[in-house]
Amino acid sequence: MDINIKITDREGKLHEILAPTDMAMNLMEVIRSYEIAPEGTIGICGGMAMCASCQCYVKSNHELPEMSVDEDLMLAEAFHVEDNSRLGCQIQITPEMDGLEVELAPES
Amino acid sequence: MITTDILIIGAGPTGLFTVFEAGLLKLRCHLIDALPQAGGQCSEIYPKKPIYDIPAYPEILAGDLTDKLLEQIKQFEPSFTLGERAETIDKQEDGSFIITTNKGTKHKAPVVAIAGGLGSFEPRKPPIPNIANFEDKGVEYMIREPELYRNKNVVIAGGGDSALDWSIFLTDIAKSVTLVHRRNEFRGALDSVDKVQELKDAGKLTLITPAEIKGIKGENHVTGVVISKKDEEEFVLETDHFIPLFGLSPKLGPIANWGLEIEKNAIKVNNALDYQTNIPGIYAIGDVNTYPGKLKLILCGFHEATLMCQSAFKRIFPDKKYVMKYTTVGGVDGFDGTRKEAPKAVVKKIN
Numbered sequence: 007m008d009i010n011i012k013i014t015d016r017e018g019k020l021h022e023i024l025a026p027t028d029m030a031m032n033l034m035e036v037i038r039s040y041e042i043a044p045e046g047t048i049g050i051c052g053g054m055a056m057c058a059s060c061q062c063y064v065k066s067n068h069e070l071p072e073m074s075v076d077e078d079l080m081l082a083e084a085f086h087v088e089d090n091s092r093l094g095c096q097i098q099i100t101p102e103m104d105g106l107e108v109e110l111a112p113e114s
Numbered sequence: 115m116i117t118t119d120i121l122i123i124g125a126g127p128t129g130l131f132t133v134f135e136a137g138l139l140k141l142r143c144h145l146i147d148a149l150p151q152a153g154g155q156c157s158e159i160y161p162k163k164p165i166y167d168i169p170a171y172p173e174i175l176a177g178d179l180t181d182k183l184l185e186q187i188k189q190f191e192p193s194f195t196l197g198e199r200a201e202t203i204d205k206q207e208d209g210s211f212i213i214t215t216n217k218g219t220k221h222k223a224p225v226v227a228i229a230g231g232l233g234s235f236e237p238r239k240p241p242i243p244n245i246a247n248f249e250d251k252g253v254e255y256m257i258r259e260p261e262l263y264r265n266k267n268v269v270i271a272g273g274g275d276s277a278l279d280w281s282i283f284l285t286d287i288a289k290s291v292t293l294v295h296r297r298n299e300f301r302g303a304l305d306s307v308d309k310v311q312e313l314k315d316a317g318k319l320t321l322i323t324p325a326e327i328k329g330i331k332g333e334n335h336v337t338g339v340v341i342s343k344k345d346e347e348e349f350v351l352e353t354d355h356f357i358p359l360f361g362l363s364p365k366l367g368p369i370a371n372w373g374l375e376i377e378k379n380a381i382k383v384n385n386a387l388d389y390q391t392n393i394p395g396i397y398a399i400g401d402v403n404t405y406p407g408k409l410k411l412i413l414c415g416f417h418e419a420t421l422m423c424q425s426a427f428k429r430i431f432p433d434k435k436y437v438m439k440y441t442t443v444g445g446v447d448g449f450d451g452t453r454k455e456a457p458k459a460v461v462k463k464i465n
Contacts, residue, residue, distance in 0.1 A: 041378075051160065059363065076301075
């Protein structure tokens with residue numbers, strides 16, 4: 007099953023995309039698969055919560071998986087962090103996330 | 115001037131393995147890397163993380179992979195220019211290239227192999243409005259010369275290994291060391307965290323957490339930083355130096371201006387043949403290149419390096435006859451005079 011996600015890119019453009027829930031993909035990978043951020047500017051560490059290049063702001067009220075210690079401490083060293091900041095690579099796409107709205111944080 | 119056969123830009127796994135494949139063809143290599151150590155991302159970002167798709171290694175730590183590659187290429191005596199970024203390239207009349215680093219070191223070779231991964235690692239600069247005015251005037255994103263901080267007041271920001279390790283190191287040199295981090299917890303290695311705790315308890319280091327540096331004070335040089343602590347009013351801490359250590363992020367950098375065809379932050383190569391770029395004699399291998407169906411995997415980089423070396427050999431010795439030899443058959447003759455070979459069969463008569 008695919009779900010709908012709204013992603014605002016770093017230039018402020020809105021992308022309404024479909025993300026598969028059965029491909030073990032995380033949000034960072036979905037963004038890369040649609041090339042919503044240029045290659046080499048997102049998912050630099052590959053998805054290990056070790057670089058914060060996939061930081062995004064969660065705009066909708068979806069209940070997301072709880073933050074791991076790794077993600078929390080990586081965000082503690084990232085820039086432009088807000089209360090709704092998450093690392094895209096730590097958010098696995100599930101059917102419950104249908105309608106999710108996120109915005110990419112600036113590149114740093 | 116450093117001269118060699120193949121000048122490799124990037125000392126990550128692909129660059130290192132290139133030395134081996136070139137060595138089998140009796141070609142010598144020199145590697146340039148912006149990082150102070152070999153291994154690229156494997157040693158800089160995730161040395162303690164396991165990799166599961168290196169053929170014949172069900173599991174290997176990225177740091178161990180680097181160590182094993184260095185061991186594998188040892189007999190081919192690679193030389194290194196580390197901690198310098200390849201800045202410019204100039205083609206010579208004889209077809210060779212001269213590459214100059216940001217520190218002015220010059221290298222010459224008939225073949226260039228760009229194995230630059232996602233680019234050279236640059237320090238991540240915190241978004242403090244006036245920070246650029248103080249660069250090298252009290253703000254340093256990297257510690258190059260620890261003596262600079264002797265008897266000075268130093269503020270370090272960050273929560274990873276480099277922030278912890280340098281805080282520990284500088285307590286012996288600086289007049290005072292203050293570590294500022296947005297959390298009470300640190301990401302770095304446990305023994306470093308313990309050591310910082312010890313120094314704090316002994317009054318040798320000041321810890322300000324959870325807090326953030328919001329501004330920098332000074333005229334021509336840093337005189338203080340503005341610190342914001344949760345639920346408290348901002349305050350100024352006097353200091354001579356502010357060292358933000360928020361890790362490194364890769365940037366393609368000067369390579370992007372070398373006249374190479376770039377697509378999606380990567381260098382286009384001919385994958386049907388030899389991973390050569392649009393400039394003959396310059397190859398791009400590993401994560402830095404792109405072609406239809408490209409996968410950024412270490413194992414793909416190894417394959418690309420192997421084919422690229424064969425092409426480089428033909429370019430350097432166009433008239434020499436050569437066929438590929440299996441290492442099991444031909445052994446490995448090092449430039450250091452060592453030889454590895456299969457043990458000779460023991461012949462024993464049956465009576």
